[in-house]
Amino acid sequence: QVQLLESGGGLVQAGGSLRLSCAASGTIFRVNIMGWYRQAPRKQRELVATISSRGNINYVDSVKGRFTISRDNAKNTVYLQMNSLKPEDTALYYCKAQVVRTAYDTRPYDYWGQGTQVTVSS
Numbered sequence: 001q002v003q004l005l006e007s008g009g010g011l012v013q014a015g016g017s018l019r020l021s022c023a024a025s026g027t028i029f030r031v032n033i034m035g036w037y038r039q040a041p042r043k044q045r046e047l048v049a050t051i052s053s054r055g056n057i058n059y060v061d062s063v064k065g066r067f068t069i070s071r072d073n074a075k076n077t078v079y080l081q082m083n084s085l086k087p088e089d090t091a092l093y094y095c096k097a098q099v100v101r102t103a104y105d106t107r108p109y110d111y112w113g114q115g116t117q118v119t120v121s122s
Contacts, residue, residue: 022095
């Protein structure tokens with residue numbers, strides 16, 4: 001069993017900043033790619049940013065230059081620094097991690113957090 005716990009969401013005014021954190025815990029041998037997704041009301045869930053265990057990073061175009069994803073492999077934690085926030089960034093932000101649970105069973109499994117709310121007012 002693996003759990004992902006997000007934190008750091010909140011309410012900010014446009015132009016403000018937030019830093020999201022997501023820590024994976026439980027039966028974990030290795031965490032592969034980690035990422036952040038978001039879903040606004042009446043919108044599809046979209047990928048925001050991903051980061052591999054080697055540090056390879058991808059962003060959705062709308063957040064490039066404003067958001068920065070990073071990770072601490074020793075802590076099984078991924079972060080999302082969000083600057084210059086816009087009302088369009090308002091959404092429930094979900095953390096996802098691909099996890100190998102044991103050295104014997106190398107099959108990867110995807111896990112999702114419960115989400116943390118980010119609200120940006122104009």
